[in-house]
Amino acid sequence: MLTASAIPETKFRIESIDILRGLIMIIMALDHTRDFFHLFGTDPTNLATTTPILFFTRWITHFCAAIFVFLSGVSVNLSSVRRSKKQLSIFLLKRGLWLIAVEFVFITFAITLDPLYHLLIFQVIWVIGVSMILLALLIWLPLPVIAGIGILLFFGHDLITGMNLPLNGVSGFLWKLFFTAFGAFIEMNKTHALIILYAILPWTGVMLLGYVLGEVYRPTFDLKKRKQIVLTSGITLTLLFLLLRTFNIYGDPAPWKIQSTTALSVISFFNVSKYPPSLMYLCMTIGPGLIFLSAVEKVENAFTRMLALYGSVPFFYYVLHFYLLRVLNIVLFFIQGYGVSDIVTKDSIMLFRPEQFGVNLSGVYLIWLLVIGILYFPCRWFSKYKKSHQQWWLSYL
Template identity: 35%
Template sequence: MAASGRQPLGVTGAVVKSAGSRLRSIDALRGFVMVVMLLDHVRETWFLHVDITDPVDARTIMPALFFARLAASLCAPIFVALTGLGVFLYARNHTAQETTSYLLKRGLLLMAIEVFFLSPLYWGIAQPTLWLQVIWCIGVCMIVLAGLFRLPLVTLIVLGLVIVAGHNLLDPIRLSPDAPLHWLWALLHQRDLLVLPFGLVAKTSYPVLAWIGVILLGFGIGPWFLPHVSAQVRQRRLLLLGVGMIALFVGLRSLNIYGDKPWFVVDGDPARTMMSFMSLTKYPPSLDFLLFTLGVGSVLLAFFERIRDAGVTSALSVFGGAPMFFYIFHLAMLRVLYHTALAIWGPNHGILFGFDNYGWVFAWYLGLIIPFYIPTAWFSRLKARRKDIAWLKYF
């Protein structure tokens, strides 16, 4: 298994260049969705006082916030799928035992980071809650993949398709907190609160079942990124896959019978009708949500490979090359900025500080990209230079 992923003696420079380009395009896409994600996290910092029960509620939410949230929704599914793809490429150059060890260690590390570092960042403005969000979810998915990746690739793809296409059939199953399997079901498919000792609660924001299907499908397209597959063939496959998924999303969503909650027509307001059509369920991710976001991601991946020599792509690949560092760093710095503003100016919306105008949220977002890029670039270079520091690979 390890030998099959290494370059044979006498490989041409063109193939080496192609191999580097395909990996850089993966980092560029990962970096792109993380930069887009930053806008949503800036909104959660400076616009937290605005009572938004559902950020994709087509009837009430402001359009600018709706479409910003829709763009940010690309992050989790694309990142989980790319994690699966990255595991496939890692496994080609490592033994099964090394891959299993890596997946277990990193999975447990991600779960610990979510529980012991990321969740407490918000305890000053909310009830002490363990937010089991995307980092927790990716950690669980990696641990599950550690037990499955040895199966035949076709088996993993079929299992991923069955989960992604069929998990909405389980939506009617709702377990009450006193049901024997409530904890398990809340972790798998039912977004819910879990009561913990010492006054804590856990919020299963990212039930993991559907995401397991996504990481399996990301692993399943791994052969397209092997050195013997030309860039033209890979790009054509990615474009066909992406366009096909988007077309399937439009057709399934138009039928309005399966794959997500029903959409509706808003009389005299075509914009809000379109918003309703695009109002997709993320927690847990519906079939329609995954068709749209992963379809867009597949098209973007082909696009980034085609423009691989552009400066923007290189800059984005810096974010994508140190994803965990950027994720932890930017969330911590947003908390520092928030509490600094709160200490200086005091609360101006009840017990919270925030901006009245969403335009200021967008301005802060644009202003923070470069300051967040600089330390991420430093860490990315350190990670590439110091291969002898084993723990760096986990970030």
């Protein structure tokens, strides 16, 4: 998974939100470490070739994108405490455009190392940016209307799965862009193309519901009542996942089936669709995330303080971790004996990633822990810097 958080800064911080965000940021780095370093050849979600630990390594990172986008909506609501609607709308518009530019310029380059940008990659930062632009328009509507739109997109977008939609032409492109993208590869000309991994509107629905729930995190809202609302919401989504998934009623294009072993049956049950995000994927991830969010309210210890540190500088962490992984990738490339002639791999979007390059899953976990440890120090510095400085541009980082 290639995923991130792009949340506007607030004058006050909700510690439990930073803790949850920090936790999934750490988990997110595991998925990207696997992308850069794991030996090719085994798809973690292919039941014919996967193993329980490989599937779990991929599955646990499913929580990242959904919770990041949801918390982005929460934090947009919190940022409205110190801005008028007009100010917030303008900020979201500029913030969204900035995030789209970062996705295409900095994140795409970190992945491809192609200075000519022959391939543009539409990932989670892009979809957060577009969703913020849409929210810049929607915040003028009454909150119940925003909630209704969010509910419709969140719970209803899977209805499109069974429809006979156009695949080509302008209409086909728009359907992919807004609803159905699943690694959609689209050629712009003979030398440039784009790949859409994140369809816009299902993720916008996630942000809108996060924005609505952000009401309970306003400074004047009763803490006990907030915990109960968040906990109830999390339990409801989790139970909905278990119910609908158990009976294959609705909410995912790939029903689960009993397999030859118990382990594979469990994998099949939890192997839900992320591209585009099915209702089952969203319930499976956001539900437990909200339960955790309620549980860590007012919890403070060394571990939660560490998580909150990472969670307080999400955008800085996200961009930095990609480039740190790239540096380590290139170092290992030469350590393993590859040369200049091996930098480009045919039919691969990534340089310094030959087919036989990489380490086993244990090595991936070791590199992941190294990355998390290294990132602690720049994140600690930047977190302190943000707390002691008030420059306008810090709202964009």
